Amino acid sequence: MNPWPTGEPPEARLRAALAADRPLLHDHPRLRALLESSAVADPGEFFLLFLHHCMATGAALDQGAAEEDVADLASGRWAGAALLAELGHANSNSRTHTEAVFDPATREFVLSTPVPGAAKYPATFGPAGLATLAVVSARLLIGGTEHGTALFLVPVRDERGPCPGVSIEPCPPTALLPLDYATVRFDGVRVPYRRWLRDGASITPDGEFHDPLADAGARGRRTMSMGRFGWGAITVGLAAVARASVSLALDRAGRRRTLDRLAGEIPAIDHLNQQRLLFGALASALAATTLARRETGRYWSFGAPPGVHRELGLTKVAVTALADRAVNRARSASGTAGFFSEHRLIGYQGLTLAFQSAGGDNRLIALDAAWTMAAGQEYTPPADAPGADEWVTLFRHRERLLHEELATGLDGSFDTWNARSELALRFVSAHSARRTAEVVSGELPSDLYELHCLEEVEAHAGWFLAHGLLTADQVLGLPDRINALCRCLHQDPTPLDRLLCR
Ligand SMILES: Cc1cc2nc3c(=O)[nH]c(=O)nc-3n(C[C@H](O)[C@H](O)[C@H](O)COP(=O)(O)OP(=O)(O)OC[C@H]3O[C@@H](n4cnc5c(N)ncnc54)[C@H](O)[C@@H]3O)c2cc1C
Structure with missing residues (x-):
């Protein structure tokens, strides 16, 4: 009999499954065994592990995250999430509306939801109290020019609740796969340069953008390859x-x-x-x-x-x-x-x-x-x-x-x-x-x-x-x-x- 027929997985077990001594993507047999057993024991827990170990950590490792962020994800200090789909458009990954505007003065990015349809939906989270570091897709804008869809690592909530500038509106409970689903909006959230998953691209001190990929289309495809x-x-x-x-x-x-x-x-x-x-x-x-x-x-x-x-x-x-x-x-x-x-x-x-x-x-x-x-x-x-x-x-x-x-x-x-x-x-x-x-x-x-x-x-x-x-x-x-x-x-x-x- 399923000990968790409805509702969320037990938190202690989830926290243990989120943590490892190194990213599990470097240890395929262990990751596979963990995912298989959690899918069978508790599909909700499996969904959170899929987001954490594969979607968030995979993008971070593949597209150039700072070592300390990778280590924090691997240790389970942050649970990983992925905020890619947007509310307002079908097929939204092919045209992201969330914006990340480069601020040359501070060399940060300013993340915002410019129109209601750009809200990230659905966002899937673990239980409240779990600090969450999300991979967020956004249009990269430098000096008014767009450079395709890029990924950013963004702390969206800590143990106490949403981080400054992030609004998390819970969705009504759902019958199948009941988890904490939400709509997420950004209002001027400042993201440091190191949390741009830049994947070999860079912005010079003069604000000049360099990307080893051919164009914004190629960048978008690479982004979504996560x-x-x-x-x-x-x-x-x-x-x-x-x-x-x-x-x-x-x-x-x-x-x-x-x-x-x-x-x-x-x-x-x-x-x-x-x-x-x-x-x-x-x-x-x-x-x-x-x-x-x-x-x-x-x-x-x-x-x-x-x-x-x-x-x-x-x-x-x-x-x-x-x-x-x-x-x-x-x-x-x-x-x-x-x-x-x-x-x-x-x-x-x-x-x-x-x-x-x-x-x-x-x-x-x-x-x-x-x-x-x-x-x-x-x-x-x-x-x-x-x-x-x-x-x-x-x-x-x-x-x-x-x-x-x-x-x-x-x-x-x-x-x-x-x-x-x-x-x-x-x-x-x-x-x-x-x-x-x-x-x-x-x-x-x-x-x-x-x-x-x-x-x-x-x-x-x-x-x-x-x-x-x-x-x-x-x-x-x-x-x-x-x-x-x-x-x-x-x-x-x-x-x-x-x-x-x-
Ligand atoms: C349980 C659950 C959890 C999720 N969690 C997350 C999450 O944590 N983070 C996240 O980012 N996303 C999440 N998603 C969203 C999921 O990734 C998206 O649902 C998916 O990308 C499809 O988007 P959509 O629902 O908006 O479908 P739509 O894009 O609205 O598509 C609807 C239908 O229209 C058709 N269609 C759309 N465009 C075209 C076209 N150009 N040509 C022909 N047909 C077309 C599609 O084939 C589809 O059948 C979750 C979804 C579910 C069900």
Whole structure:
């Protein structure tokens, strides 16, 4: 039973989890273990650790924070937060309105919220009394000229409350993932030069700006590349709650007695519909785990190039979808227990739902990726791979055809692109399905791999049929193939526990 079904995590435990002898991004196994166990024990605590150890500390380390600030974050003296999204605009990270104006007299920056829509929202904080050092995104203005969106480390509240010039307005309580959410405004907050995460840029004593990057656009992209530290946390955390959900639901289905009109009293898991839900969920959870762990090193490395950033974003999207599906199926198979917080599953679902938007909106990540891939930027549609199995071959074919459909006739107009936005999402999902199959084949037991692929094909059976890639008999035979696999998995369930303990 979850000892913290609602409300905030116990503060002492949280404080211990925030503190370390050095930034945990330098110790991947330890950071991963901490994030996985906190996601399973308490999704709210996990969210705060994701902000602290990955978003705030990651940006600080990667983009040139002073050593004492990094040390203060690592020691837990300050809890880290990230104030990036703004209230007034969708897709707000692409055009930040918060301002940081350089004051040449004091060599400080003056941080302000110039219009109501520039308020940072939502800001996620730990419990009151926790001093918070936030990474804040703001337009850098020097002598009236803008130099793109930059990051600043800003103390936003100490043990007594908001710091001078910072207004923190709490949001109403929310049902899923209940934490201290707030709207934050800045009114002339003075930020010292050393707390500009300048990442190699500088301002001379004469007020001249130098940046090794080409222009404000490149600076903005570099600034937002900090998201990958968070994606590393999100993917391992969501994969962990997906495994935990399947484990809880499988255990329950094995013990829960049902009364069947034909078979009499039998455990729930003897019903084929439960097997389909739960073995499919198991395959999704293990695929999410494989994808997440494969990329952890790249998420948490410093200075990754932009092409990699796109694939890392798409892995965040793919893992969120796989984990969400696993948790949803585990809840669906568990009846009432899937609803009440004491059984944990609904809390896990809160986490998988939150990260469809938090850490970067999944739809937007997918659409951005589709845009660059349609333009052929660092992307070539996959050719047939000699020796690939039937699934990978099918998925490569689908990706190729969807890419062709998406890219043909694009004329640079909004109307043409807008009319294809669903197609763009379908293409990205086909790309992810192909990549996932390539990555997990050989990693998952063969029957779970096949189940995963069969379910992916079944979801698009009409499309495969329409394109002559499957025959009518093959499509009609899909449910029987899936059922046969489920029966096999049910007959020998012993290895499943071992798989879930990974
Ligand atoms: C639980 C939770 C906690 C959060 N905590 C924080 C936090 O601590 N700090 C922080 O900075 N942020 C936080 N966020 C905000 C999160 O990072 C943002 O929600 C996310 O970046 C998306 O922004 P948005 O909600 O404003 O969505 P919007 O940008 O309003 O997007 C809404 C929809 O419009 C679509 N859309 C937008 N623009 C386009 C476009 N150009 N083309 C096509 N479609 C488009 C999107 O795909 C999306 O589906 C949190 C969010 C959640 C859910």
